[in-house]
Amino acid sequence: MSVALQPAAEIPLRCGEYTVTLRASLRAAVALEALPGGIASLWDGVARQTLTALYAVIRAAATDKAEADRLLTHAARVPLVQFLGPAQAASLALLSVVLDTAQGEASAPTGPRIPLRQFLTDLFSLATSWLHWPPSEVWNASLAEIAAALDAQADRELRLAGITPETRSDKTEQRQANIAAGLDPDFDLAAFEALQARLGV
Structure with a gap:
């Protein structure tokens, strides 16, 4: 908070x-x-x-x-x-x-x-x-x-959605790493790979 x-x-x-x-x-x-x-x-x-x-x-x-x-x-x-x-x-x-x-x-x-x-x-x-x-x-x-x-209330809603302060800081670090690599800063590679695994691609 x-x-x-x-x-x-x-x-x-x-x-x-x-x-x-x-x-x-x-x-x-x-x-x-x-x-x-x-x-x-x-x-x-x-x-x-x-x-x-x-x-x-x-x-x-x-x-x-x-x-x-x-x-x-x-x-x-x-x-x-x-x-x-x-x-x-x-x-x-x-x-x-x-x-x-x-x-x-x-x-x-x-x-x-x-x-x-x-x-x-x-x-x-x-x-x-x-x-x-x-x-x-x-x-x-x-x-x-x-x-x-x-x-x-915002913290409560985020926690209910499974987003913790630690998760948010991880996302910030990932975003900065993407920017440094010249990639889309909002692209979540881990989520993309998890989606591919679920779809069997």
């Missing part, structure tokens, strides 16, 4: 007596990517400490929306210096978690790059169809949790 299972990233944000937990859930990632300019624009806005970007991240990722509204109402009444630093740090941490997972999963080394929006859509589809998770659980799961579950 390539993704180590870790608890979902939950980032606390405190302003005065109010505390809100920001969670890097699929719901938050989709909501943030759907904003004008997407997460890239938000990253820039958060880095520049714009209130619009900070409020957007906090509202989208808060586990308790009512508490987030109370925190933001309180933040509007205190000097900005008490709010901007902690809000920026929490927001950048949350965006980093979303982007780290997406960067690690969206593009396989040999596969094409896909837009973040497409990656999030694919993640939702795979979690609901292949993992059979109910949509409510998928929306609340972190991207890392979904990716780890998908990796585990």
